[in-house]
Amino acid sequence: MNVHEYQAAEILAGYGLPVNPGAVATTPDEAAAAARNAAGVVAIKAQVHTGGRGKAGGIAIARTPGDAREAAERILGMDIKGHTVRKVLVAHGVDIGQEFYLGVTLDRPRRRNVVMASAEGGVDIEEVARERPERIVRALADPMLGLHPYQARQIGFELGLDPAKINEFAAIVARLYDAYLATDATLAEINPLVLTKGGDWIALDSKMSFDDSALFRHPELEALRDLDEENAIELDARRSGISFVKLDGDIGCIVNGAGLAMATMDAVKLHGGEPANFLDVGGGASATQVAKAFELVTADPNVRAILINIFGGITRGDVVAKGITEALGHVAVSVPIVVRLAGTNAEEGKQLLAASGLTAVDTMDEAAAAAVRAAA
Amino acid sequence: MSILVDAATRLLVQGITGREGSFHTQQMVEYGTQVVAGVTPGGKGKEVAGVPVFDTVAEAVAATRPNTSIIYGPARFAPDAIYEAVDNGIPFVVCITEGIPIADMAPVYAYVKEKGARLLGPNCPGLITPGQAKVGIMPGFIHAPGPVGLVSRSGTLTYEVVDALTRAGLGQSTAVGIGGDPIIGTSFVDVLTLFEEDPATEAIVLIGEIGGNDEETAARFIRDRVSKPVVGFIAGRTAPAGKRMGHAGAIISGGSGAAADKIAALEDAGVHVADRPSAVPELVAQAMARA
Missing domain, CATH: 3.30.1490.20 (ATP-grasp fold, A domain)
Incomplete structure (x- = not known):
């Protein structure tokens, strides 16, 4: 979850950071x-x-x-x-002397939090990382013990700070790290962190993102969610346990499993079509979930065909088929539907679908090709 | 032969009386997995699918000597369950649970490493050695014993590829789902190392997706250290940047994590990358014929 600059600044101020x-x-x-x-x-x-x-x-x-x-x-x-x-x-307005970059995030390959800093503040840090990686100073935090004060000081010295300013800088690093941990952030960033001509530190621009999986223990953060900034459909989907991302194509996709959902989008593209969305109905794929999925997909006026791709594992094909037929009783779908059912109880599922006039195909390739034809 | 689990696996189920735990225990027992005990605090004396339930892992270990544990249940309790398993000397822990906060997993990862144990997952489907042991939530019947080792970050997409392999007459030595979270206990490289050493594995299939750079790391490892043929598939060629695609770790950020980069890295390392799941068996057959 993302928040606005002013909200990030308010949070960081609460941890004693000198925000503007x-x-x-x-x-x-x-x-x-x-x-x-x-x-x-x-x-x-x-x-x-x-x-x-x-x-x-x-x-x-x-x-x-x-x-x-x-x-x-x-x-x-x-x-x-x-x-x-x-x-x-x-x-x-601030009387800028020097500008720095200071950020905390997860170093995924090392599975540890990392503090990053640069004397090139106020610019796109990803550009600095690409073009002048030697200009970024890093310190990895121990997952048990956290960030040691010496690490914060060392970053300051490596940035070439005036020794008289090191302790103040180290305190800012420690507070930013604390704020990052305490809020379950995935990013806490000050860019630029300004040292004014008068020798004061000011966090001129703050940015924070938070771990969606940890929001359950941060109701105070949930309250900062800006609904205008979020795709209303994606939010609605999430409330039903469905992962949904809107795309620009015209083939609506309903799939069980995130990896298979991505592979299905790719298959649509491979057969000359464009996916209208990413949609993972989740593990259960019950009638209510499937009905909700139809609702989400058909809300997009660009959708000209719907591709349902279910690989039954623990989710049974006959249950999904029942879900599809029941859902079609509640939601009016006016575009062609192509169903692919495989795995557990796929045959029983296909019979159920056939009884209500839907034909299911066996493979993902057939289904993608059929959906692309139907949308043309 | 196989990797990580086999007929000698003695499995403990943590969270055995929960909805998921009891359902999957039944499934695993029916598949033939040796499930020796379950743990649910306060559940002592109960039975699930004929498996005795204990209050603590310590009691279960003393009574039944498990060598592998599987964890089902809510994200709030899963890290604690991992610590309990590792502290009681269980060398291999599989965590199915989805949605564990990253901040909780960072210390878990470090702790498990320090104790010399192995964690698979979280947010993974588990693993299966066909015909011997199923430790997870995958449908057992699509698998068949054979020479192909499979490692994947995904669930249903793995089933898709396994099913295609089995239909093409290519059974699996072991199929491992490593999970889709930003911090996972076992990486592609860890599993590739085991497959390279396993005499029963003749070819390897690696299924990746957008986000992070584990596939790139795997590609370097394959180039330098893997002699067996490897076939790959990467999901998410059409995924937009900056959007999380279901899995917590599946996001292209700051220009890194894109499918095209992963495919290029794998191809540079000599991996045959399929453009669709259904193309995997043919590539495996060709690679094995050449090897």
């Missing part, structure tokens, strides 16, 4: 008022769940409340990579 003060505005008037309160230069920053806001024109500097109003007028409602800007953060 600011106010959220949803209208140009509110932005102007926030700028007046700030009594100085402000940055107007689009709040959307995507990167590259600066390049897209979603960040502006305003010297007066009037400028702030104008900037907010331009930015609010703007589309940034498919995200509509509904809020801006009016942040205080």
Whole structure:
């Protein structure tokens, strides 16, 4: 789960990090008022769940409340990579001395959390990692003991910090690591972390993402979910235990199992079609699950055919077939349906489907080809 | 021969009285797996599919000497169950449970390693040595004994490939599902190492998907250390970047984890990569004929 910059900053402030003060505005008037309160230069920053806001024109500097109003007028409602800007953060201007990158995330190959820092702050860190990997300093945290203070200091020294600033920097690293752990984050990032000309540390931009599997123990984070930023259909699916991702094609897919669902999308493409979605109905594939899946898939007006691919394991083919026929009694489906049933009780399932006028094919390739033909 | 489980496997089921635990215990017993004990705190004296239930792993170990454990049940309790198994000296633990927080798995992974035990999963279908032992949730009847070792990050996609192999007359030495989470106990490389050493395995099938770079690591290992022919399949060529595709670990992030990169890495290492699951058996047959 992702949150906005201003929400990440609020969380990090709670862990003692020196975040830059600011106010959220949803209208140009509110932005102007926030700028007046700030009594100085402000940055107007689009709040959307995507990167590259600066390049897209979603960040502006305003010297007066009037400028702030104008900037907010331009930015609010703007589309940034498919995200509509509904809020801006009016942040205080900062007298930047040096800019750093500081982040904590999981190093998957090493199965440990890693702190990363760079003296090249304020730029796309993935670009730095690609082009100048030697400019990134790393420290792996012990999964039992956590991050040691010496590791935080060492990062500071390797960044070439003034020795007088090392302890302050190490404290910031430790607090960011604490915040990351305590919130079950998958990413906690400050970019840039600014050292002002006056020698103060300021977290100018904060970003956090959280482990979906751990949200059950963080109701406070669940409350930060911005429904405008989430695909309503995907959210609706998740509530029913279905994994759904909308794509741009016209063949709706209903599959049991995530790996098989991806392979089914690939098969559609291989046979010259384009998948309309990724959909994993989950283990059970009961009538209610299948009905919900039909509802999700047919809600997309682009869908011209539906491909159901079920490999019965513990899930039995006859149960799925019953689910399909029952679901079709509740949900009106006006596009052609191609069913592929294999595995446990597939034959019984096929007979049930045949009785209600649906023909099931044996292989995934046949099914993908038939669905592509049906959608043409 | 086979890897990890066989007719000598003595299995303990943790969470045996739960809905999933009891159902799959029945299935495993019917397949012929030697299920020697189950554990559910407070369940002592019960029986599931003829298997005695104990309160603690310590009691079950003392009474029945299991050498493998399988864990079903909720994500909240699974890490604790893994610690209990490992602390009682069980050398091989299979965790089926889905949805364990990453922060809980990082210390589990380190602890299991330190104790010299092996963890398979979490969020995996388990493993099967056809005709000998099924330790997991896969449908047993699609498998057949034979020379192909199979390792996969997926569940139903594995069944798809196993079924195709069996229909083509290519049985399996052992089929292992390593799981789809960001932190898993046993990697592709671990299983490839075992298959390379196993005399009963003549060819290896590796089934990967988008996300992470375990397939790339596996490719380097295959190039340097695996002499047996390897056939691959990678799911998710059509997956968009930045979206989680069902499995917690299946996400293309920051330009890494894409299917095309994994396929290229495997092909560079001499792996024959199928463009669809149904093409796997033919590639395996060809590779075995050449070997």
